[in-house]
Amino acid sequence: MALTDALKAEFDNLCTKYPHRRAGLIPALHRCQEELGGWISPEIITDCAEYFKLEPVEVYSVASFYPMFFLSPIGQHVVSVCRNISCDLRGACEITSAATEHTGAACGESSKDGRFYLEEVECQGACTNAPMMVVDGKYYEDLEPADVARILGEIQ
Amino acid sequence: MTHETYLLDRSKLADSHTLEVARADGAYGALQKVFESSMSPESVVGEVKKSGLRGRGGAGFPTGLKWSFMPNHETDSRTRYMAVNADESEPGTCKDRILMREDPHCLIEGCLIAAFAMRLDAVYIYVRGEYRLPYDRMQAALDEARAAGIVGDNILGSGYSCEIHMHKGAGAYICGEETGLMESLEGKRGHPRPKPPFPAGFGLWGQPTTVNNVESIFNVPFILARGADWFRTMGTETSPGNFLCGISGHVERPGVYEVPLGISARTILEDLAGGIWKGRSLKAWFPGGSSTGVLPADMLDTSMDHDSVKAAGSMFGTGAMIILDETASVVRSALVLARFYEHESCGQCSQCREGTEWQEQIINRLLSGQGKSGDVELLVDLSKGMFPGKTICALSDAAAIPVLAAIKYFREEFEACISSPEEILA
Numbered sequence: 049m050a051l052t053d054a055l056k057a058e059f060d061n062l063c064t065k066y067p068h069r070r071a072g073l074i075p076a077l078h079r080c081q082e083e084l085g086g087w088i089s090p091e092i093i094t095d096c097a098e099y100f101k102l103e104p105v106e107v108y109s110v111a112s113f114y115p116m117f118f119l120s121p122i123g124q125h126v127v128s129v130c131r132n133i134s135c136d137l138r139g140a141c142e143i144t145s146a147a148t149e150h151t152g153a154a155c156g157e158s159s160k161d162g163r164f165y166l167e168e169v170e171c172q173g174a175c176t177n178a179p180m181m182v183v184d185g186k187y188y189e190d191l192e193p194a195d196v197a198r199i200l201g202e203i204q
Numbered sequence: 205m206t207h208e209t210y211l212l213d214r215s216k217l218a219d220s221h222t223l224e225v226a227r228a229d230g231a232y233g234a235l236q237k238v239f240e241s242s243m244s245p246e247s248v249v250g251e252v253k254k255s256g257l258r259g260r261g262g263a264g265f266p267t268g269l270k271w272s273f274m275p276n277h278e279t280d281s282r283t284r285y286m287a288v289n290a291d292e293s294e295p296g297t298c299k300d301r302i303l304m305r306e307d308p309h310c311l312i313e314g315c316l317i318a319a320f321a322m323r324l325d326a327v328y329i330y331v332r333g334e335y336r337l338p339y340d341r342m343q344a345a346l347d348e349a350r351a352a353g354i355v356g357d358n359i360l361g362s363g364y365s366c367e368i369h370m371h372k373g374a375g376a377y378i379c380g381e382e383t384g385l386m387e388s389l390e391g392k393r394g395h396p397r398p399k400p401p402f403p404a405g406f407g408l409w410g411q412p413t414t415v416n417n418v419e420s421i422f423n424v425p426f427i428l429a430r431g432a433d434w435f436r437t438m439g440t441e442t443s444p445g446n447f448l449c450g451i452s453g454h455v456e457r458p459g460v461y462e463v464p465l466g467i468s469a470r471t472i473l474e475d476l477a478g479g480i481w482k483g484r485s486l487k488a489w490f491p492g493g494s495s496t497g498v499l500p501a502d503m504l505d506t507s508m509d510h511d512s513v514k515a516a517g518s519m520f521g522t523g524a525m526i527i528l529d530e531t532a533s534v535v536r537s538a539l540v541l542a543r544f545y546e547h548e549s550c551g552q553c554s555q556c557r558e559g560t561e562w563q564e565q566i567i568n569r570l571l572s573g574q575g576k577s578g579d580v581e582l583l584v585d586l587s588k589g590m591f592p593g594k595t596i597c598a599l600s601d602a603a604a605i606p607v608l609a610a611i612k613y614f615r616e617e618f619e620a621c622i623s624s625p626e627e628i629l630a
């Protein structure tokens with residue numbers, strides 16, 4: 049999907065926050081990923097390059113640096129389970145297993161029906177409420193393994 | 205145990221994130237006081253210096269002193285910035301998220317006082333991309349404050365103007381390092397810059413910039429409202445004030461607790477967090493996030509302030525205690541962290557890029573029973589080669605220190621992973 053006029057208008061406004069337009073690139077990539085299919089496609093890279101007056105390779109180099117940007121298509125709902133120390137100490141592995149079981153996807157993969165993408169992530173800054181996972185940007189904390197199927201089951 | 209609190213008081217009120225509730229509770233009173241008492245910018249810096257406030261982002265650098273590094277505005281007419289570091293990604297650390305989510309107006313007030321003191325033109329609050337709710341709360345609070353004439357032009361009718369902008373990161377630990385943060389804010393990969401030049405001379409877009417942690421700035425309105433002398437009644441001589449201690453891992457009541465600096469780690473664990481879970485006993489604890497060296501159970505009486513934790517051979521860091529009970533594997537925790545630093549190294553420096561990868565490989569083979577004799581010594585030598593001062597930023601140190609500390613106190617656990625030839629044959 050290509051950059052829409054509505055997004056371009058939004059970026060015009062966004063870039064007024066900064067003395068140099070380029071600073072808007074990362075927030076803009078977030079908006080693209082949210083609005084244009086859940087990943088940063090080659091078309092988005094080219095369009096953002098044109099909008100920000102950069103080379104496509106520069107946009108690619110930025111997008112590929114940040115773990116929150118996906119450079120290939122993934123399942124519809126993103127399930128991210130924290131694997132770092134505070135969560136690991138309180139059973140993150142069981143949360144990951146429960147998520148694998150429910151979605152049928154291994155870590156770093158999408159489920160066959162395309163509904164879920166499952167990944168392990170580093171500390172999400174919710175360590176005192178470990179273990180935790182993030183589903184489509186929303187935090188779910190103080191988890192028990194049994195909570196996972198319920199939470200994922202409620203997602204439309 | 206009772207002690208005076210201030211950081212989390214407002215957040216206990218319903219709807220504390222709204223301007224109405226915050227103002228009724230005294231928000232922006234310190235800013236008003238600064239304007240009404242005609243304090244000069246220099247005297248605001250002086251008050252923060254006098255308070256002895258130290259940065260809560262990990263290094264514990266004196267905040268007022270950092271502010272005084274900004275160039276003289278009469279001889280340097282460049283645009284001046286502050287970047288508030290809300291990247292909060294040090295494992296174990298989750299305090300800034302609560303402050304932004306529950307009391308965004310206090311952070312805004314702190315930014316405005318800092319802006320006045322350093323004569324800033326604009327402030328950027330760099331929030332890690334995953335923190336959606338804290339970001340949205342901050343943005344809504346900013347919009348409310350702007351509409352009420354508190355942010356932007358002619359703040360509270362003082363004639364002073366300053367903009368505050370929210371900025372969203374995209375999930376990289378290294379963007380919490382202050383120069384990595386600035387590169388990232390400029391729309392680039394978060395590659396830390398060699399220092400010098402330091403941010404005060406060459407920061408965002410090459411202009412004078414100060415980088416401060418959320419909790420550091422959050423303390424500022426209280427210091428200005430109640431005075432540096434009041435601030436010094438809490439904490440210790442060299443580390444005054446309260447701090448937010450996030451305590452996580454194997455405890456009964458994990459949480460973020462407001463305590464005075466200098467409180468004993470035992471009091472935090474036993475009185476506030478309810479002790480070790482499941483009736484077990486303590487094996488090891490990280491005093492201040494994953495980058496600070498782990499300490500054994502018999503050092504639990506260490507005071508939680510910068511000097512005391514340093515004297516104990518570790519670091520105060522972000523004050524986030526991570527607790528391991530007697531059943532925990534120190535080697536496994538070392539692997540979890542090695543994997544993290546390997547993942548987060550930006551790759552510019554070979555000691556860090558290669559070092560973190562080898563650390564992970566060696567610990568991995570130890571844990572999977574493939575360890576070779578000499579591996580523990582190899583891990584020590586390798587880690588010693590990663591710091592100090594050998595790389596552009598301190599991520600390499602942060603990766604090396606916890607491994608060395610773990611081996612220092614729990615060497616036998618690492619050695620036990622190495623099978624003897626007889627065991628292999630059997």
Ligand SMILES: Cc1cc2nc3c(=O)[nH]c(=O)nc-3n(C[C@H](O)[C@H](O)[C@H](O)COP(=O)(O)O)c2cc1C
Pocket residue numbers: 258259260261262263264265267270289290291292293294377378379380381382383415416417418420421597598599602
């Ligand atoms: C690898 C690395 C990661 C860091 N991450 C953070 C962070 O997430 N938040 C933070 O405030 N400081 C972080 N810091 C420390 C900052 O570089 C900087 O010292 C701090 O933001 C200064 O603020 P303060 O003086 O108010 O503490 C990090 C440092 C390093 C080396």
Ligand code: SF4
Pocket residue numbers: 378395396548549550551552553554556557595596597598599600
């Ligand atoms: S020490 Fe590591 S993270 Fe820091 S600049 Fe060098 S390679 Fe990058």
Ligand code: FES
Pocket residue numbers: 130131132133134135136170171172173174175178180295296297
């Ligand atoms: S370790 Fe999982 S949220 Fe911090």
